[in-house]
Amino acid sequence: MADPTAAAQPPITLYTSAICGYCVAAKNFLRSRGLQWDEVRIDLDPAERERMVARTRRTSVPQIFIGDTHVGGYDDMMALHRAGGLDALLDQR
Template sequence: MLEVTMYTTTTCPYCRKAKRLLDGKGIAYKEIDVRPLGVKNEMVSRSGRRTVPQIFFGNRLVGGFDDLAQLESEGGIDVVLSPRMAG
């Protein structure tokens, strides 16, 4: 399975929604708080975006919560994270 990484802040409501969606599906993810010095720069260089959350499946940028929710409504999360697709 691909590693799921999410750049977040503790005060972001969309970050909480994204975590709740992934938790509800039983998907483990690595959460990276962007508040420490330099971490936001890492996120921006990786995604080209400045807002949180920024969610990655492996090296693929999914986007923010709205993008994740859209992918879920299309059944795409399970397809992208299936072992067949990850391998």
């Protein structure tokens, strides 16, 4: 049986690479919240790296999207969480 809370969450996309401590930290934080995400490995696909840079105007990873909202990197996500804004994004349907 599918988890009803997982279906209710907006899609989360993480642009990552293999050797990235902040990527691991971001995934661990999301996992601790019981969230699911789609991971896009830019080190494996140069076209995905180009797509990420075009979407974010940033070259560093992770780059995190909740729905269509660009949250930014790990530090940005944690700052949003501390400010109370992350739950509002996660509650959007």
